[in-house]
Amino acid sequence: MIVYLHSEFRAVALRDGRETKERISRAALTLFVQKGFAETSIRDITSAVGITEGALYRHFPGKDQLAWDLFSTNYISFATELTRVRIGKSGFSEQVAAMVEAFCRLFDQDPELFSYLLLVQHNESGKLPDTIKTPVDAVRDCVIDGMENGDIPKADPEVLTASLLGVVLQVATARIYGRIEKGLSEMKDDLTAICLRVAQA
Amino acid sequence: MIVYLHSEFRAVALRDGRETKERISRAALTLFVQKGFAETSIRDITSAVGITEGALYRHFPGKDQLAWDLFSTNYISFATELTRVRIGKSGFSEQVAAMVEAFCRLFDQDPELFSYLLLVQHNESGKLPDTIKTPVDAVRDCVIDGMENGDIPKADPEVLTASLLGVVLQVATARIYGRIEKGLSEMKDDLTAICLRVAQA
Amino acid sequence: MIVYLHSEFRAVALRDGRETKERISRAALTLFVQKGFAETSIRDITSAVGITEGALYRHFPGKDQLAWDLFSTNYISFATELTRVRIGKSGFSEQVAAMVEAFCRLFDQDPELFSYLLLVQHNESGKLPDTIKTPVDAVRDCVIDGMENGDIPKADPEVLTASLLGVVLQVATARIYGRIEKGLSEMKDDLTAICLRVAQA
Amino acid sequence: MIVYLHSEFRAVALRDGRETKERISRAALTLFVQKGFAETSIRDITSAVGITEGALYRHFPGKDQLAWDLFSTNYISFATELTRVRIGKSGFSEQVAAMVEAFCRLFDQDPELFSYLLLVQHNESGKLPDTIKTPVDAVRDCVIDGMENGDIPKADPEVLTASLLGVVLQVATARIYGRIEKGLSEMKDDLTAICLRVAQA
DNA sequence: CATGAATGAGAGTTCATTCAT
DNA sequence: TATGAATGAACTCTCATTCAT
The missing domain is CATH 1.10.357.10 (Tetracycline Repressor, domain 2)
Known part of the structure; x- marks a missing residue:
């Protein structure tokens, strides 16, 4: 059985960093589907996660890569x-x-x-x-x-x-x-x- | 007989609003399909048509409306x-x-x-x-x-x-x-x- | 007694050109007072008068001059x-x-x-x-x-x-x-x- | 002791949001009075302050609000x-x-x-x-x-x-x-x- | 790791003005 | 005289990204 995006049980064991990365992924996914890729800004994503814009770049090299x-x-x-x-x-x-x-x-x-x-x-x-x-x-x-x-x-x-x-x-x-x-x-x-x-x- | 620098045909084409509007529509259609709506800029469209950006707005009230x-x-x-x-x-x-x-x-x-x-x-x-x-x-x-x-x-x-x-x-x-x-x-x-x-x- | 902007009795005797010029002046005055000079566009003025933008330039050398x-x-x-x-x-x-x-x-x-x-x-x-x-x-x-x-x-x-x-x-x-x-x-x-x-x- | 290229004072000044916001306000005030609101562009204001145009929008939501x-x-x-x-x-x-x-x-x-x-x-x-x-x-x-x-x-x-x-x-x-x-x-x-x-x- | 001010490029749009018709 | 398409420059504003802290 595959694990889509993230499994809850692993998340518990992980540090904040990994968890933040997955929250970014999930927020991005939601927004990309809702509004489209181009219409979603980095700020949209980070403010949905509750972090600042710069913080995203600790986890992903850029929007395209994300x-x-x-x-x-x-x-x-x-x-x-x-x-x-x-x-x-x-x-x-x-x-x-x-x-x-x-x-x-x-x-x-x-x-x-x-x-x-x-x-x-x-x-x-x-x-x-x-x-x-x-x-x-x-x-x-x-x-x-x-x-x-x-x-x-x-x-x-x-x-x-x-x-x-x-x-x-x-x-x-x-x-x-x-x-x-x-x-x-x-x-x-x-x-x-x-x-x-x-x-x- | 006077020979104008631009042939009448060209001049007519340049000044005919109908024709320009249709060329804008077609260029926009092509680009929207090729690159997507958000990824297509007004400049992309107008430079494909061979007009300046402002000229588009005589034919369409805006990108969304187009x-x-x-x-x-x-x-x-x-x-x-x-x-x-x-x-x-x-x-x-x-x-x-x-x-x-x-x-x-x-x-x-x-x-x-x-x-x-x-x-x-x-x-x-x-x-x-x-x-x-x-x-x-x-x-x-x-x-x-x-x-x-x-x-x-x-x-x-x-x-x-x-x-x-x-x-x-x-x-x-x-x-x-x-x-x-x-x-x-x-x-x-x-x-x-x-x-x-x-x-x- | 002075005549402010235009007298009706003269307007009757005047040709269209003069009359249009005065209608432009009046429309401009109204709009400049209502919205301000910078906020009033040539199009605002001419469409209030019922002429096209280019026509204004037959009567005034430009917006500033007007x-x-x-x-x-x-x-x-x-x-x-x-x-x-x-x-x-x-x-x-x-x-x-x-x-x-x-x-x-x-x-x-x-x-x-x-x-x-x-x-x-x-x-x-x-x-x-x-x-x-x-x-x-x-x-x-x-x-x-x-x-x-x-x-x-x-x-x-x-x-x-x-x-x-x-x-x-x-x-x-x-x-x-x-x-x-x-x-x-x-x-x-x-x-x-x-x-x-x-x-x- | 390390000597930084920019003195701390300067660095603080550049990075301090409060100070920048006040410098924007003052520059805007000066220019609005000198040239009028509509005649003052965002570029006028920001170049008077010594920042780029986009930076203003971190401090004010727009020109009107400013x-x-x-x-x-x-x-x-x-x-x-x-x-x-x-x-x-x-x-x-x-x-x-x-x-x-x-x-x-x-x-x-x-x-x-x-x-x-x-x-x-x-x-x-x-x-x-x-x-x-x-x-x-x-x-x-x-x-x-x-x-x-x-x-x-x-x-x-x-x-x-x-x-x-x-x-x-x-x-x-x-x-x-x-x-x-x-x-x-x-x-x-x-x-x-x-x-x-x-x-x- | 996170912050957030700043950048620089580019977006859509407006507008005074020109000019062939 | 009038038209209206076109220009070209300017405008406000957004955004991905960087970096000193």
Whole structure:
């Protein structure tokens, strides 16, 4: 099981410095999602944390780095989680179910992080080196496996990957804007069913 | 006959308010999509057009208004187009096919506009009064009709609406990032097929 | 009798150009008094008149000149009026009464002009060449005459001049801010009485 | 012992927020009186102080607030002083003498502040809540007291208040423009005498 | 580690003025 | 004469970042 952003039990054991750094990260995440990266000032972040502007630079080299750390660490960590839950299952259907569940869990546990990684900043993923696995790669791996194993019909794997992602991300978006009221995890079976129909599994 | 230093055509172009306004709109659209709204400065826009910063304010009251005009006009007009092509067809399948085609046409004719309306700024749609129909409304209308007519099974219309939109928008995104090479219109039948499977039509 | 800013009967006989110029002057006067010189833009003036910005420059070489014309013409003309009414009277008391009446008449006929000349822009008077008579000069002449003729006791004429002006201008100010409700002309005898006590006439 | 490049005194001066704030206030006061509020730019102020433009905003939220702080603080405090010196005296004549002296003292000690409060920005006093006592109120209180006590004849207190103020302010103005050479305090007895004649005390 | 005054660059915007039409 | 698009300089203000303390 992955730890999103910070685990409470470790925080207790840590010194103030580490704790401040995590409070900065969390405040930044919240504000970046709420107002956007450019619209969030260093002062917005530090005054939310209750420190002065200069203090932030003890923990992060700058605003860009802060945003990037926030993104890349968690983006990679979520991709790893996706692959981990997929590898544990055999058969396309089970794998899709497991991945959908992982998406829903992330959303329900930490909607801000979900938004930041997958809706707001997901165009930042181009900055990652190609060797790093992203959530998109994890889904594509699943799709390609499914085609090679004959679980689903052969087709352009990129189109199928995008379609599957699209279903989950757009439903998440609808949930954020209040058009859908149920938590994502409550809908995981429905979402899985839709995904399997998309893939004709 | 006198030969002016500037040809009449050039002079007309320089002095014609309409034309300048449209060149500003287009430059702004391009830059907003490329770099984002906040990251695009007035100077970026005007120097792309070849005018000074102050000149922009004869055509738009400010940066926000420029972005909003760009968004609202085209967003509403695309929603109208979606409804128009849908109304012309009977049956859920035909209606979905027509709407998918409209999405693909917009994308291929003007990918920047597509991105601006549906990927970059689509969260601005909340600022529109509820009486105005958006593309999301157009898709939802189609879904609700399909359920009422028995063309598709009853389910949460919001989830289905989001899923259908997700398929199209995420495939468009993959195309923009170069993961897919075919034009969207070339894939319209595939996209329609996926959408119909999503809806179990 | 002097004509403040423009006489209606002449305006009728004039061409559009002259009439526009006077409408510009009047609009500028109003706005300068209401909002201040720096806070009034060319656009404020021209849109009040109903012409475009460029058109103003057919009538005035620039904003500064417009303000200066407005000030100097009327300031001198009012100084002339003051001297005219004073010369007609013999004895300090009669002269003061006549001048107070002239101040009150200007205020009641054209409070904006009064404010502009005597309250708002009166520090511009330093730009006038010393050979030109100002309202302050007119009052000082009266004071000096009164001292030389033995109508009033000898003292620093500048202090007395300032005091007399102060009484009139500050009462006018109180009237503008609504602290006094009567028209200035209604109070002219009271004001004259106060002025004569100031001068110990 | 280490000798720093900048002496401690200098370093303290540069880093001491209080001191900088006061230097900004003083520079602004000087410039507002010399050139007017609108004609004074932030750059004018900060370059007079020897800091950059942005630094001003750590001490004041903006230009308007700076001007307003400058005005309201000192305006109220001078009104309090006026009332204080008046309360200490019995009888209209003594009270007027005390208040005239207070005006003269302010003028001679800080002519810029006098100008700013009473000549340049005094129309800002309308922005103060009615519960706050202004110098005008202080003078009016004295006038009303004098009438009620029978020290001076009954008349419109607003007219008398304005007249008394007018004498002092216009003499101060004449002094500023160099028409009068004596310091105001040197003339305080003359001014008092004039004021008493105005009020027929 | 934290403070917060200061920097310096750049943001959006306004405005007096010009000039081709 | 009038128009109004365009200029160019100035404006107020914001912000990421630095650094003496």
